[in-house]
Amino acid sequence: MKPILALNAFDMKAAAAGGVLEERLRERASVFGSASVLFYERPLEFVRSAGCWLYDAQGVAYLDAYNNVPSVGHCHPRVVAAISRQLAEINVHTRYLHPHIIEFARELLATVPERLSNVTFTCTGSEANDLALRQAAHFTGGDGIIVTQAAYHGNTARVSEVSPSSFTDWAPPPHVRVVAAPDVRLTSTAGLASSFASQVSEAIADLERHGHRFAALLIDSIFSSDGVFADPPGFLRDTVDAVHRAGGLFIADEVQPGFARTGSAFWGFQRHGVEPDIITMGKPMGNGFPIAAVVTRPEILDALCAKVGYFNTFAGSAVAAAAGRAVLQVIAEEGLMENARSVGDHLKRGLKELAARHPEIAAVRGAGLYLGVELIQPASGAPAPERASAIINALRSRQVLIGAAGRFGSVLKIRPPLCFSVAHADQLIGSLDEVLGEAQ
């Protein structure tokens, strides 16, 4: 398995970029060292952005079909204004009272199942998943965690243990089990629900057999890094039932599918008609301002707090609240969930039409504006990661930005800002059609 950070990554050793770019790469390597990760064979430098567009120093516009953090659009004026206004007024931690953070918490909790009535703010999705794992451990008394084969849940020490896709060479720690992504190509559509549930049940049994009490199933409800698996809606129900029967918790990592992206529901888990015990969220929550959160039932939070305090200095400030509230308002007032659904459907149809003409497309998957296009070598059916990389770089040359995902890096990952239009979708489809038609 290729580490997720190596997907569509620039190879510093291959650098012969020339001119300003080469100088910038050298400068960057000297300060960031081996932790410097850049996209593309020929990295991009952007200096301005708006809506679904990123601009380089020469003013060339790139269509953004990749970035899900600036989810309501790059530099959305209402979000920028809300943050800027609050920054000038007050910005301190939550150990003093402030009305806005309570209002933000209420607005956020209104989007989730009623029993999940407590929110803890953090700054990043990694911090949110780290805290969720601690809550699950304290509540269940267990440490056994189940994740998918190519999962990525964040970058802290504890969360890295359950993020196979971060490593160059990963063996699961003793308390972790992995299950294959819910791919209908490995089973039938009708059989997917029971087959995924069986895998999870077997993993639970194996954990218990090895002395690790089962604590939680942690999954991204659209299985982003596994390669985007969204359908059929509802297939997670049997699995969540199995988790609960075993006394474990279901943690829905909504960092990727949350905040209206799937088009049909505000949260990814809602498409499946299941209720998580813990929900984690992040990326699009502040449209780029670093905010994230864990939402759970009071008794689960209580189990942690009885033993250890949790306080996060920057999280839940009045500025974080201003950013988060502005994002919720823009999603509602600009109808971005409906837009994600309608433009997502249009885009998916267009991609499926490409699949009918280009045999190297094995599957078009996803929901709303989170889509995956799986590439294979037509002759053998084998995954085609090099081809995925070539396509991503060819699209970059046509000023269209997408990414890669999946266990083999062979899935094109398409998740634009939610203000993506039909015209943007058509540009992406047209460019991809050209690239797919080129001689390999």
Added chain:
Amino acid sequence: MKPILALNAFDMKAAAAGGVLEERLRERASVFGSASVLFYERPLEFVRSAGCWLYDAQGVAYLDAYNNVPSVGHCHPRVVAAISRQLAEINVHTRYLHPHIIEFARELLATVPERLSNVTFTCTGSEANDLALRQAAHFTGGDGIIVTQAAYHGNTARVSEVSPSSFTDWAPPPHVRVVAAPDVRLTSTAGLASSFASQVSEAIADLERHGHRFAALLIDSIFSSDGVFADPPGFLRDTVDAVHRAGGLFIADEVQPGFARTGSAFWGFQRHGVEPDIITMGKPMGNGFPIAAVVTRPEILDALCAKVGYFNTFAGSAVAAAAGRAVLQVIAEEGLMENARSVGDHLKRGLKELAARHPEIAAVRGAGLYLGVELIQPASGAPAPERASAIINALRSRQVLIGAAGRFGSVLKIRPPLCFSVAHADQLIGSLDEVLGEAQ
């Protein structure tokens, strides 16, 4: 030991606040549940802030001698303008190039020892310490960590293991050893350096004896949560030598003392003339914008990156760079390090003068604008946490904000924004004198 979060904490069960405050507390408890932590017997709600002042809804001004995040002053106009301008221009992750983050990295690295030439940006000090522990583990091949008895280094799962002061009832995990804070009252001033080094050496030997290879000594170089221990300058040298002789790393947690606060140096470790292997930083770095970092030598970062990728979505964005650069500029141009030294010296003299008249003050410690006032019961010499709490609440009634620290919660913690003036210091000293003079 009392958990750090319980110091100067509002007791929800004792709530009979009345009116708007009571309603706000109820609202807050309903959304944040048991993770809600508030300061003071009667919590405060602030709606505006500027410089060293926080204002409640009635316009009453409180002198801030507590908050070290808005370190160059609350809502500093230059920092607010820099962030606001950048937010409107572009705010994406570091997998695209942007000139500002490289410039910020260079400016930051110019403040540390030359060999520490790589920086990795994170969003919080907790994430920074979590990453530092992973770097140390990969580089040394060990997991043994030494911290002080009442240390607090952050809130992730891994960092909580080395933060005794977070827990209601803490027993060190097998790979962790604690040493007592470097308190000259337990030894002589002359003997402090060797006594602290001996403790650390014994802890190293004990780790190795139990099969845990020594990885790192992780300390806050002003020992904030232990109760503020700064003197004599240089006492850490013997300890750092011992750490290096044993093949371990010295991680300087500069989240509290960094960014010019100690007055005599930009970083706390510089007062001691030692060179860390890893430096972590956070709180004041963005004056409230969530940014933090880990700085280390390339070979230490390489050891991690050879095995596992590290990427932090929100960290190192152009907006983070704008915030961080503005803070560095304001510190330099407004002479805040010099101000921290001169006003800190004035404040310390005033506090020592109080100590000469009030026998319940056992010690006045610290450097620059990070000061601790240790309170005892004069008759027995025992720690006086209840008295510390009463004084903090009495100062709050006089519109002066400070906090508590130390193993017993008996140390008054004073760490105002760095723009604190002599007049502010005199107001604090005067109010404290009154409170100390009142019948108990």
